[in-house]
Amino acid sequence: MADGPAPRRRTRRTDPGRRDRIIDACLDVVVANGVSGTSHRRVAEAADVPLGSMTYHFTGMDELLREAFTRxxxxxxxxxxxxxxxxxxxxxxxxxxxxxxxxxxxxxxxxxxxxxxxxxxxxxxxxxxxxxxxxxxxxxxxxxxxxxxxxxxxxxxxxxxxxxxxxxxxxxxxxxxxxxxxxxxxxxxxxxxxxxxx
Amino acid sequence: MADGPAPRRRTRRTDPGRRDRIIDACLDVVVANGVSGTSHRRVAEAADVPLGSMTYHFTGMDELLREAFTRxxxxxxxxxxxxxxxxxxxxxxxxxxxxxxxxxxxxxxxxxxxxxxxxxxxxxxxxxxxxxxxxxxxxxxxxxxxxxxxxxxxxxxxxxxxxxxxxxxxxxxxxxxxxxxxxxxxxxxxxxxxxxxx
DNA sequence: CCCGGCTGCGTACGACCGTACGCAGCCGGG
DNA sequence: CCCGGCTGCGTACGGTCGTACGCAGCCGGG
Missing domain, CATH: 1.10.357.10 (Tetracycline Repressor, domain 2)
Structure with missing residues (x-):
């Protein structure tokens, strides 16, 4: 909260397992907020990845949820x-x-x-x-x-x-x-x- | 769809059972869209009541859902x-x-x-x-x-x-x-x- | 009749959403 | 070294959401 204008996180070009982190974070968010309270933004924050990664790695919430629950x-x-x-x-x-x-x-x-x-x-x-x-x-x-x-x-x-x-x-x-x-x-x-x- | 600019529904002052209709409609909306896809607007439309009735009759979605599921x-x-x-x-x-x-x-x-x-x-x-x-x-x-x-x-x-x-x-x-x-x-x-x- | 008050609703506002789009930054071939 | 292309991300836009707020319209007391 109130962390300056733009922390400008260092660009992490190679972050293998980022997709995995998103999936795990998705499950955490679902536990905390339910599927109804699960959004790209919340998952991104929980996984500590930029919002843009969501649509890059997954076509939408449906695919993300499917992978998460499959796991x-x-x-x-x-x-x-x-x-x-x-x-x-x-x-x-x-x-x-x-x-x-x-x-x-x-x-x-x-x-x-x-x-x-x-x-x-x-x-x-x-x-x-x-x-x-x-x-x-x-x-x-x-x-x-x-x-x-x-x-x-x-x-x-x-x-x-x-x-x-x-x-x-x-x-x-x-x-x-x-x-x-x-x-x-x-x-x-x-x-x-x-x-x-x- | 495309039903003119404003149908201007007649004001129904006394509509007993309006609350009931909302509750029933809520269940229908939940069946159709899930709890995650249930909003005041959708329920209001399904129950054929104005949006404002939602917050008038219920303090929020939580109370509405509670009453609906109790029923x-x-x-x-x-x-x-x-x-x-x-x-x-x-x-x-x-x-x-x-x-x-x-x-x-x-x-x-x-x-x-x-x-x-x-x-x-x-x-x-x-x-x-x-x-x-x-x-x-x-x-x-x-x-x-x-x-x-x-x-x-x-x-x-x-x-x-x-x-x-x-x-x-x-x-x-x-x-x-x-x-x-x-x-x-x-x-x-x-x-x-x-x-x-x- | 007149009018204060209350019931019930229309609407506009701010927050949050998904996602399209464009641009960084790295990587391999020449 | 130089540069085309591709991977990955920041951002801004259009849409939907809940809800606060103010105003109709009716109702009972005078």
Whole structure:
């Protein structure tokens, strides 16, 4: 604020990863202001790049958002796949699922906000639906390491639903720990869904 | 378009329900353009009221959105409660749940968009979380007519998750019918979740 | 009838937006 | 060295936004 007439930032001719910084900054801005409050100017400021870079590197907000959310979805997918591949058997897979639903590590407020913003975009535009479809496909595939396809699908849906409920139940973002979410309930839920009725 | 210089709409002094019309129009605009594309001007045009009415009846977009989504949540809650109270026993309740997940009647594209927009707002602002909390409480209460509290909660989560997956799976809004969603899967899911393991 | 006050609206203003356009500054070939 | 071209950016423009402000038009008391 009030930083003189024109700081005249040194021209940085070669700044590889500038595009990447913009994409990351875009996600930050979305978390802070929502998609509706995300503008070229705000992202540029957050990424510390000149406004002109926005239209140079991206054809518009749509492309930027698409790339940003693609990256986000990949990040979350990777995390999920790693967890599932680390599980040695079905029991561990179940526990991993429970841990992911109840843990703040995976379901931080940031993730909740980004996920819902993405779903909202996907609900309206097919281009974003491609992103969520790929994400869901990877999730299901990861779950199929330990569960049959139908169960995998149901577990996936259960994670979705419980995560949302947990997010909306929690009045504030608690600094640490269990967020008051009932672990026993989640264990029960996972048991029911993964129990083969046949 | 091109309707003369100034139609000079007759001054309507007493127009009860103008506020209501604005709220309804707001939901329409949100469906069409998203919360990010919802402005006083667009809502005013959709509701056929002068721009000035916006700030007269509402302190700002936030209040308008809050009222609009409160109304929306109540509408959906009512629908759900009615369905549940119409079910005579557990079996009918189960079938009703399956029907709601698979049917387009309840889960139209409009509902999907509005629900996700609401969740997105709720993920960020506590004021909107109050709306979703009330909604969820009513849903659970309705389910508790037929299921024990834990099961009710799980069924609620399952509806949420399956609805989302269904929404994102569906590439387009199909004109009629089942949307290609696997009814057998949903039946299976509901059976698993409502099966008492004890 | 007359008129003060209040309800409701038309409008104009300043802020912020996306983006087209033109010009720096570097880089390779001659 | 010289210079054409291309990469990347600063800026200015047209448009949309929310909202403050002032003025119509009606309504009740005298």
């Amino acid at each position: 986000y979805a990949r990040t979350v997918s990777d995390r999920f796949e790693r967890r599932m591949s680390e599980a040695a058997d079905v029991g561990e897979a179940r526990r991993a699922v429970v841990a992911m639903i109840t843990s703040d590590v995976v379901t931080s407020r940031r993730d909740l906000v980004l996920t819902h913003e993405l779903y909202t975009l996907a609900a309206r535009e097919p281009a974003f639906r491609d992103i969520t479809n790929a994400w869901m496909a990877r999730s299901r595939h990861a779950l199929e390491r330990h569960f049959d396809p139908t169960t995998a699908r149901l577990v996936d849906a259960l994670i979705e639903g419980l995560t949302i409920h947990r997010a909306l139940d929690t009045p504030q973002d608690p600094p640490g720990g269990g967020a008051g979410y009932d672990t026993a309930l989640v264990v029960d839920a996972v048991e029911r869904v993964t129990a083969d009725p046949g | 929306y949540a109540r509408t959906v809650s009512d629908r759900f409660e009615r369905r549940m109270s119409e079910a005579a026993d557990v079996g009918e309740a189960r079938r009703a749940v399956v029907a709601m997940i698979t049917s387009d009647v309840v889960t139209s594209r409009r509902d999907l968009v509005l629900t996700h927009e609401l969740y997105t707002l709720a993920a960020r602002e506590p004021a909107f979380r109050d709306i979703t909390n009330a909604w969820m409480a009513r849903s659970r209460h309705a389910l508790e007519r037929h299921f024990d509290p834990t099961t009710a909660r799980l069924v609620d989560a399952l509806i949420e998750g399956l609805t989302i997956h269904r929404a994102l799976d569906t590439p387009q809004d199909p004109p009629g019918g089942g949307a290609g969603y696997d009814t057998a899967l949903v039946v299976d899911a509901v059976e698993r979740v409502t099966a008492d393991p004890g």
